[in-house]
Amino acid sequence: MTTPSPLAAVSPYALPARPRILIVKVSSLGDVVHNMPLVHDLRACWPDAEIDWVVEEGYVDLVRLLPDVHRVIPFALRRWRKRFWQGDTWAEIGALRDAIRERPYDAVLETQGLLKTAIVARTAARAAGAPVIGLGNATQGSGYEPAARLFYTSPVKVPRQTHSVRRSRLLGAALTGATPPEPPRFFGPTARTLHVNDPLWADLPPRYAVCFHATAGAKKRWPVASWHALGLRLQAEGLTVLLPWGNESERRDAEGIAAGIPGAQVLPRFSVMQGFGLINRAEVVVGVDTGLVHIAAALCRPTVEIYTATWRWKTEGYWSDRIANVGDDGVVPSVDDVYSAAVRVRGVVG
Known part of the structure; x- marks a missing residue:
């Protein structure tokens, strides 16, 4: 018989020693x-x-990097919206409903705070009468939808200014009754070697810096002239500047940046998962507030996160000295700021 963790005894919920928990x-x-x-x-x-864990279908492989997740259930609302009237769409929606009702959960954690995800969470919990724990209020800059509270049995209020990592962990603490330990842990061990030998990266230079310049929000970008100046400094140290992109507009932007940096390379298009191989071999990652930069920070690679039009407190990497955060909402960092941060994080032993 398995002995439950001592922490389980302080949970305010009467969960079994081996609870089934769904994350949405x-x-x-x-x-x-x-x-x-x-x-x-x-x-x-x-x-x-x-x-x-229920997650958008494009991130299923990402969540599978967590060995402690038993089952990853794909959610495809982005695709379903484009063909909502088609029969196969409704068949997939039915399959999702069956998947989340397949086993009785002892608790459901809904950490998105949206009506659509709250409905999914409540549907999963209904069969067993499990508690649904979700956000009881909006946090600053979040896309929270107050109607979601109607589907929670246990809404949890969090401080208005709460980091994205801490917000989810506070919901978990409401279930466990335990204070989350620091620093936070992210991926499983395989993430550090994932795709490092991918044929796509066979010809990478021995020393390079990845510069994630692209982001969906134009205000979040860093000026092209600043990228040129930073790239020249990195190039003078013997680092090749590599420039990723995700669409044709971003590719043209990458080419414009590369034109001002001798030896800079515009990379071929790659998937999120292939990005792990690129990041894990980089001497330093520099980029704006975007997902792949947050992956680099979660991997505790030498990372400089550039903020120009979003609140730094909301997503900055705070769990390692190998991460530096520069700029802030309305405070565009200088080239000196970013370069100094890049030098600093590279000097920290991991």
């Missing part, structure tokens, strides 16, 4: 990464817990 967090890339420490917190309390 579907997107976006950075938010999914920042939700990962919640899994480790639950396992610290219940080492034998069976944890499932």
Whole structure:
């Protein structure tokens, strides 16, 4: 018989020693990464817990990097919206409903705070009468939908200014009754070697810096002239500047940046998962507030996160000295700021 963790005794809920717990967090890339420490917190309390996770289908492989997640259930609302009237869409929605009702959960954690995800959580919990724990209020800058509270049995209020990582962990703490340990843990061990030998990266230079310049929000970008100046300094140290992109507009931007930096390379398009191989071999990662930069920070690679039009406190990497955060909402960092940070994080032994 398995002995429950001592932490389980302080939980305000009468959960078994091996509880079945469902996490609902579907997107976006950075938010999914920042939700990962919640899994480790639950396992610290219940080492034998069976944890499932509902996530947007594009991030299924990402969540599978967590060995403590028993089952990853794909959610495809982005695709379903484009063909809502088609029969196969409704068949997939039915399959999702069956998957979340397949086993009785002892608790459901809904960490997105949206109506759509709250409905999924309540549907999963209804069969067994499990508690649904979700956000009881909006946090600053979040996409929280107050109607979601109607589907929670246990709404949890959190401080208005709460880091994305801490917000999810506070919901977990409401279930476990335990204070989340620091620093937070993210991926499993395989993430550090994932795709490092991918044929796509066969010709990478021996020393390079990855510069994630692209982001969906134009205000979050860093000026091209600043990228040129930073690239020249990195190039003078013997580092090749590598420039990723995700669409044609971003590719043109990458080419414009590369034109001002001798030897800079515009990379071929790659998947999120292939990005691990690129990041894990980089001497330093520099980038704006975007998902792949948050992955680099979660991996504790030497990372400089550039903020220009978003609150730094909301997503900054705070768990390692190998991460530096520069700029803030309305405070565009200088080239000196970013370069100094890049030198500093590279000097920290991991």
